[in-house]
Amino acid sequence: MYDSVIVDCGDTAALSPFLDAECKPLVFLTHGHLDHMSGVPTLQRTYKHCTVRTPPQQPSTTAAQLRWTSSQTLAEASRSLSCACMTVSLTAAAVPAHTSDSVILRMVVRHTDARQDNLKVEEEPLGCLVSSSPDGPPAAVSQSLHAGCAALFTGDTLFACGAGRFFTSTVDSETGLPAAATHLACLVSHLTSPSLDPPPARTLVLGGHEYGAANRAFARTLEPTNEQLRDNPDAVDRDVGSWYSVRGATLARELDTNPFLRLAASPSLRASLNVHADATLPVALAALRTAKDSHSPLTLSFVLSYLWLGLKMKAISWGFL
Incomplete structure (x- = not known):
């Protein structure tokens, strides 16, 4: 059984305050990029009971509906993190948009008495669930995630006010669009559904980078009149819980500010991209991704830092570090 779950593993030093020497962590990787897994060799050396689960390679096919599934490993971790008064459910969904193997991990906390959902319970703390990235402090969700709330660990698929680049080259045979746009549209449709449970105001989104x-x-530049984009970016809803990173934001806030989520119901946003109001969501997302890539092109420093991570990981695996 596990006593903690780590989502991605970039900076192992940042994880030490959350883990003790004898812990039994489950490491869940959202995708196979080096900056999200470079700390795995060190973690395995430090914690002898460490278990690592890599995302399965997903076929690049059109997904009509997002599906949350629970493997035996996630089911065991869910039981480990639960306590007498609160239950934890860990499920994952494949969203091969950023990469062909990208997945999202969802954590839902419920009170064993459903009537007590939305109340903070502190008597019996949950185990620790941590998201680690290479460019900032980890985001930790533990006993402070309230009953009736959820946390989405999105890796590089979805960020605060943005979404990850498409590093997949597969083209959807039906639409001629990047298959990644179709998969991202599936996620956007799910997150903007009025029947989402827990609701957006009680769902925390944790991306892999700041x-x-x-x-x-x-x-x-797309919505200059959107007043929500002028608010304090670090404002958070403490009714959901407490965490240790500015990367955490409620889905409700993202629906007000994130253009990738707002495309589904914003004619003005589509107009600013010169996308027809009747265009499908994948078409609109592909146009938005192109515009964002032009606004923020890959830099030489980014490429060099990624190569350095690869060399560092090799050195660790060979025992030099």
Whole structure:
């Protein structure tokens, strides 16, 4: 059984305050990019009971509906994190948009007495669930995630006020669009559904990097009159819980500010992209992704830092570090 779950593993030093020497962590990787898995060799050396689960390679096919599934490993972790008065459910969904193997992990906390949902319970703490990235402090969700709430660990698929690049080259045979746009549209449709449970105001979104400032600057070029983009970007809803990263934002806030989520119901946003109001969501998302890539092109420093991570990971695996 596990006593903690780690989502991605970039900076192992940042994880030490949350883990003790004898812990039995489950490491869940949202995708196979080096900056999200470079700390795995060190973690395996440090914690002898460490278990690593990599995302399965997903076929690039059109998904009509997002499906949350629970493997035996996630079911065991759910039981480990639960306590007498609160139950935890960990499920994953494949969203091969950023990469062909990208997945999202969802954590839902419920009170064993459904009538007590939305109340903070502190008597019996949950185990620790941590998201680690290479460019900032980890985001931790533990006993402070309230009953009746959810946390989405989105890796590089969805960020605060943005979404990840499409690093897949597969083309949807039916539409001629990047298959990644179709998969991202499936996620957007799910997150903007009026029947989402828990609702957006009680769902926390945790991305793998902090690109909030740049993403908000781009979003303002598309929607200069959106007052929500002028608010304090670090404002959070404490009714959901407490966490340790500015990467955490409620889905409700993202629906007000994130252009990738707002495309589904914003004619003005489509107009700013020169996308017809009747265009399908994948078409609109593909246009938005192209515009965002032009606004924030890959830099040489990014490429060099990624190569450095690869060399560092090799050195660790060979025992040099």
